[in-house]
Amino acid sequence: MPELPEVETVVKALGLALPGREVIGVRFLGAMRLPFDEALARRLLRGRAIVGVRRRAKYIVIDLDGPSALLAHLGMTGHFRVEAESEPRARHDRVVFSLRGGDELRYADARRFGFVVPAGIGPDGWPAELSGLGVEPLERAFSGRAMLDRAAGRSCPVKNFIMDQAVVVGVGNIYASEALWGARVDPRRPAGDLDGGDWDRLVASIKKVLRKAIRQGGSTIRNYRTVDGSEGGFQRSLNVYGKAGEACPACGSAIMMVRQGGRSSFFCPKCQD
């Protein structure tokens, strides 16, 4: 489900709803990718106020006062809701945090690829679990020059390379295809074969696509919803993702789909080479 724009949208919504709220109870309802230590969570969280919500890569960090936090990843189908405790539980609710005042923060995840866990904050200001991640794509350090160097000698397809979270974070299957189309780069080209001009265009395209998608609240293709249940809007701006056989918006050629690393890639065989 969620790539950087979707996670960013969720973080913004949680950031409006949660800070100042005190956690007074934690319930683990079962079946998550990572086991949830309910006793530890109660000890770390109960009686503590949420002070902020931030994003690193596709991870969500919910900070509490003191050296503790909740670390979450939405996987493919994870989502948070903040609603009154009187609202009925959803089928796939996994963890419920009771907040003083009667609301609950609920994490639900049908496919269980995501998780929420209590986490400590390390000396770098982030949970230790987040070490080893690549550069944030909207920061200045993510540049064509840096990517040209990073990709030297790499033979994997450029589409897989830009989805490698150890290289650059936040780019997933939708925005990889969209950014490559915008930069007119064939997703099948070996990453190490791109020249400086290619990388300048591709990096600019990634930034542009992600920024626009953030402005539109992410893409809702099927599952994704923000915290209040509303949909994103960027699905209306997609040029190639999910559009095999349709006309390329730039040249009218039929958009092609190929499998790369077990994922579907969409591109225009005429514009992208």
Added chain:
DNA sequence: CGGTGGACCTGCTGGC
């Protein structure tokens, strides 16, 4: 170390 492919899960859709 780098590249590839499968595993992990459930739910929905499209074709027969």
Added chain:
DNA sequence: TGCCAGCAGGTCCACC
């Protein structure tokens, strides 16, 4: 109408 293959926005691990 009903069934089933195939596919889904992510990550991790084993194997070459």
